[in-house]
Amino acid sequence: MANSRHVVIAGAGPVGCTTALMLAQADIKVTLLEAESELLLDMRASTFHPPSLDMLEKLGVTPALISQGLITPQFQYRDRLDGLIAEFDLAAISDHTNHPYRLQAEQYKLTRIIADMLPDYPHVDFQYNARATDLKQNDSSVTVHYETPDGRQSVTADYFLACDGSNGFARKILNIDFPGFTFPELFLVVSTTDDINEAVPDMCPVAYIMDPEEWVAVIRAPEMWRFMIPTKPDMSDEEILDLDFLESRIQGIAPSDKKYTISHSTLYPVNQRVAETYRKGRVLLAGDSAHLNNPLGGMGMNGGLHDGVNAAEKLIQILNHGASEDLLDLYDRQRRPIAVEYVQAQSIRNKKNLEEKDPAVRKQRQDEIRATLDDPQKSLELMMQVSMINSINKSKAIQ
Ligand SMILES: Cc1cc2nc3c(=O)[nH]c(=O)nc-3n(C[C@H](O)[C@H](O)[C@H](O)COP(=O)(O)OP(=O)(O)OC[C@H]3O[C@@H](n4cnc5c(N)ncnc54)[C@H](O)[C@@H]3O)c2cc1C
Secondary structure (H helix, E strand, C coil), rough: CCCCCCCEEEEEHHHHHHHHHHHHHHEEEEEEECCCCCCCCCCCCCEEEEHHHHHHHHHCCCHHHHHCCCCEEEEEEEECCCCCEEEEEHHCCCCCCCCEEEEECCHHHHHHHHHHHHHHHCCCCEEEEEEEEEEEEECCCCEEEEEEEEEEEEEECCCEEECCCCCHHHHHHHCCCEEEEEECCEEEEEEEECCHHCCCCCCEEEEEECCCCCCCEECCCCEEEEEEEEECCCCCCHHHHHHHHHHHHHHHHHHCCCCEEEEEEEEEEEEEEEEECCCEECCEECCCHEECCCCCCCCHHHHHHHHHHHHHHHHHHHHHHHCCCHHEEEEEEEEHHHHHHHHHHHHHHHHHHHHHCCCHHHHHHHHHHHHHHCHHHHHHHHHHCCHHHHHHHHHHHCC
16 A cells, blocks of 8 residues: 655665655655665766756755855867867856856765755655665555565555666666667776866866867866766777876876876766656656766756656645646656757767867867857857756746
8 A cells, every 4th residue: 555645766866865855855755765885976977057056956955065066157168289169157147047157066975965964854764775676556556675685675655766877677677668879989087186277277177178089078076177088999998997098198188297196087888868758657767767878068967856856846746736647747748858859969969079070070160169159149048058957948848
């Protein structure tokens, strides 16, 4: 039998934690199952876009996140040979958001802030070492089975939200297809605690550097500069993660007489995939379990947070205000096309622009970026796009 106004969430990543907090604040009982024994020290995402900060502000999270992050209003497009192409300032979108900047803060900071807040809500049962493995549903409830060190357990609730990341168990059990593709190359993230501005004084904390051989996404997090670059498919992981090789990558971006301190390096496989549906009965998919995209533009976690908030709004309407379950289909209609038409399209375009090999097309692209900077209307439109405000507005307009 279903518990009264109860939602089970699998996955205490950024999306699961945020959604759990939002439901808890609406007085809904939440069981949050996390497979690992503690929160992951996950440094993948380090950019929070303005609408995400606006949403997290309503939950009381943004001030703590800002205190651990780096406010970054400007971002640049650069060319490895020619240097700066254009610098944009998100101050231009201040009529559309309370946070007209990107906040650079690693995703683990968000999950930790929220995990510290959840004990304030006694109706939240947050379990570590709890790996969801199976689910069954009927017209009135969903039962989730999960493995714990003490054996197999189960919990029955009104709805289940799968926020369990790219390997999503619910998607597989429910036979929800996940079409798309995997890039042949791995992406390397290499970080240094040294100050890159000593070598390249005008490098902004967020910069996208075009290059036909090795494009770069530069992200400055509070404690380090991070560089994301593609790798060659014929290199082994050991060759790529070799310290001399890593050093040579940073030297190629910011040449210096000094040797760089390498503080962190990781290789990531990169996918572009969207689940064929975000809803099956009483189960909703959100975040990486619903969609994967390349990290250029920082839209994976942010898009996932926007899913989670949208899904939680619908569940609150249904559970607290007696709204129709048709709202769950609206969740799918509002969020899935955004992943397909906006996030997938934009992230693939971002990669293509950075790695363009044809010099004439590269020059044309650079001219377009400069022309956009010179035209206030076009410039505003670009910033509404890259900050994901357009995607939220588009999603809200779907009925
Ligand atoms: C190099 C790189 C850089 C990136 N940078 C950005 C960026 O700047 N901005 C951005 O928006 N996005 C970025 N992303 C994407 C971002 O990291 C992901 O989109 C984000 O982590 C998704 O959050 P999530 O909560 O959906 O899933 P995850 O963060 O994957 O969390 C899933 C959680 O579920 C748990 N879990 C898994 N299976 C189960 C189970 N069966 N039962 C219970 N728990 C389970 C896991 O242990 C984990 O804690 C980047 C990705 C990469 C690879």
